[in-house]
Amino acid sequence: MNSRKWVQLFFSTLFVGGISTGIVGFAVKWNEYAHLFTSFEIKEILSVLVWLIGVGFIFSVISQMGFFAYLTIHRFGLGIFRSASLWNAVQIVLIAFVLFDLVYFRYQLFAKEGESIVSYVLVALFIFLVGLIVAYVKMRETNKEAFVPALFFMVVVTVIEWFPVLRINEENWLYLMLFPLLICNAYQLLTLHRLLRK
Template sequence: MTSRNWVKLFMTTLLIGGLTTAIVGFIVRWNEFQPYFTEFRIIDILSTTIWLIVMGFLFSVISQMGFFAYLTVHRFGLGIFKSVSLWNAVQAVLILFALFDLVYLRYVNFAKTGDTILPYFLPAVILLLGGLIVAWFKLKQTNQSAFIPALFVMIVVTLVEWVPVLRVNEKSWLYLMMFALMACNAYQLLILHKLNSRSEQDRQKRVLQSGAANDIPKNKMNKKPSI
């Protein structure tokens, strides 16, 4: 990816994180922020919006760090297992473990006497459904081998990025960070192959302009994305 496209990805993801957090923040904490609107407290509304956007920027940076860390791990995984299908199978198993741990460990650590386990399924269900939708779109835009890696990012990588809030288990922060991370990770997944393709086209144009078109390997020009 060229530096120009990387900067574009960074800034756009930053904006998505800020806007998503601002919108979700007012929804999940409406009981707290409702007086600001009913009493027309403009200063409080603006300060709260700015605060939520800044928090969204932070969530976005965490998301981007996790996403690019996964891209490195993904390459190592392909190199170690020497097979896309085998590496995808390993990731599928890790996805199942991650969803189980999200439900079971939260229930064990935070459930009070008499609580049922059912409410603890909700974040896992949201994460799974969101991941399946994004992975399906990724499959349609690229190829079948990208489905499991996309699902892994949306579930496992999001969970790893989400750990600081999961430890606290404060409901409003739980959903605030979850939706911000999901939005940022989804955008990065769905735009990555397009930016890589655009970057490759930019390089080819520069090579053609310099008169060295034969230096571009054909297999590199026609390479399909693995994620």
């Protein structure tokens, strides 16, 4: 990985984060922005779009910090446990732990009286399913040893990156940040090996 490839990955991920947040932002806050489209307020639409893209750049940078932090942690994990299979087992336990905490603690902290736990489970399940799909693609394009690390990154690291809005628990912000993070994380994971092959 040379500096030219790193810069290419950085700016392409920045672009992906900005565009995905722009699209997701209008979808998530459609009730708030719908009147801008019906009344053709182009200046307002563009100003909101620029703001969303700027927010997306921030999400992208958070995603990239998480990605490079994980690459470092993965190397440390392999060195400490001296066995890929043992390190994979540790990562699987951590994935289960993080998903359980994502459901249990969010439900304990934010659920209203009588509210079902189902919506909290569905969010965790969605992240896990996206992680499975991305990890499977990564495994198909590289090797079978890549599956667990890719799943760990897509689940555990995404949840850690998502933590600032998890604390607030404002629904629009939860989804506004989650989807771009998943998209940026998946993009980096599936782009890295292609860049290294060039």
